[in-house]
Amino acid sequence: MNLKKIYREHPCFSHAQAFKELCEPLKTMEITHFSHVRVSRDGRFSFISQNPDFVSHYLENTYFDFDVHRIVPSRDEQYFIRDLQCLTGRTRALQDAFNEHGFGHSFTILRSGNGVVDAYNFATRLGNNVINGQYLENLDFLKQFLLYFHDKIDTHSDLKKAYGLSLSLEKQNAGFQEDRPVCKDALILPFLERVPVPGTGAYLTFREYECMCWLARGKTQQEIADILMLSLRTVKAHVGQVRKKMGCENQFQLGLLLSRLESLITITLDNASMG
Numbered sequence: 686m687n688l689k690k691i692y693r694e695h696p697c698f699s700h701a702q703a704f705k706e707l708c709e710p711l712k713t714m715e716i717t718h719f720s721h722v723r724v725s726r727d728g729r730f731s732f733i734s735q736n737p738d739f740v741s742h743y744l745e746n747t748y749f750d751f752d753v754h755r756i757v758p759s760r761d762e763q764y765f766i767r768d769l770q771c772l773t774g775r776t777r778a779l780q781d782a783f784n785e786h787g788f789g790h791s792f793t794i795l796r797s798g799n800g801v802v803d804a805y806n807f808a809t810r811l812g813n814n815v816i817n818g819q820y821l822e823n824l825d826f827l828k829q830f831l832l833y834f835h836d837k838i839d840t841h842s843d844l845k846k847a848y849g850l851s852l853s854l855e856k857q858n859a860g861f862q863e864d865r866p867v868c869k870d871a872l873i874l875p876f877l878e879r880v881p882v883p884g885t886g887a888y889l890t891f892r893e894y895e896c897m898c899w900l901a902r903g904k905t906q907q908e909i910a911d912i913l914m915l916s917l918r919t920v921k922a923h924v925g926q927v928r929k930k931m932g933c934e935n936q937f938q939l940g941l942l943l944s945r946l947e948s949l950i951t952i953t954l955d956n957a958s959m960g
Contacts (some may be wrong), residue, residue: 718808726800733847750859751775754804758797767791774862
């Protein structure tokens, strides 16, 4: 299918107001951009999205070949906070274009099953980075919205046509591009003897905070040990102490703690990149 047919028939353009109204509940979190992407078993890309001006730019530059839905899922449901990912190449260019259109701080719920990948992307106005610390805390709300979203789409004869219009994804020289090497210089933290955890009365030691920052950036405990030149046993002890302090009994509760720390991490990274 060519882009002319997409522009002519896609409800993202022809029924933009109807989709905008469907997304009204997201305003309670100051979410100003929402999109759903589906990748079929045979590598076909279909979507529906707010903000048609950005969508036009996205399609014209074939950014769909380099977006988060190109990640091969490692489990049934995963979460990605874009500000914590080290983007490169065309994926970085996509993020820059998104920012130029006034949006940023994206959060993605990536689901996979039966060979199909669904990416649900939420974002806000550029500069509202405090939302990064709210996505996981409001995960139940976002999932409830997705139930509402699918119910509305399924009963809207025009909007559901979006999934009958698809494009082929490139199989070579494409994919989500991010820098994953272990690099100590990529995270420069100001030294603080005690680091307050937003929304709680608790404090972390600097070393505990440093370990949590690296966990938030997707590093394993072994990678953190290599970066900080500590033993794996020591890193596990720091993470265990944080769990004990904060009452984190499982990985989900630890994820909520990381989301509270994220605004501090983002500020740190922004300051580091200016140097």
